[in-house]
Amino acid sequence: MSTDNIAIAVLALASYQLYVTLRILFSSQYTAKQRIAQMAIIWLIPFFGAVVCHGFVASDMRKPRPRDTAFSEAGESPTGVGQDGHGQ
DSSP: OOHHHHHHHHHHHHHHHHHHHHHHHTOTTSOHHHHHHHHHHHHHSTTHHHHHHHHHHHHHHSOOOOOOOTTSGGGOOOTTBOTTSSBO
16 A cells, blocks of 8 residues: 555545544534543544444434324323323
């Protein structure tokens, strides 16, 4: 592998890690301690840490889907379970 290819691979890795770091940094869903911990994982475990943290931030950013109530009669929730899926 030539030095140009190595330089491109290192630049791509650093760019991806920076991208994930910025997504975490500007996410309002995490506390300061959580952000610091995730950024430490990203930079101390190259690539794998970024992939794991990217998975967390992507799943946390998804909108929750409405509960499927087709299993019960008339679309009502089972006893003790609210419309949001949590106990009443």
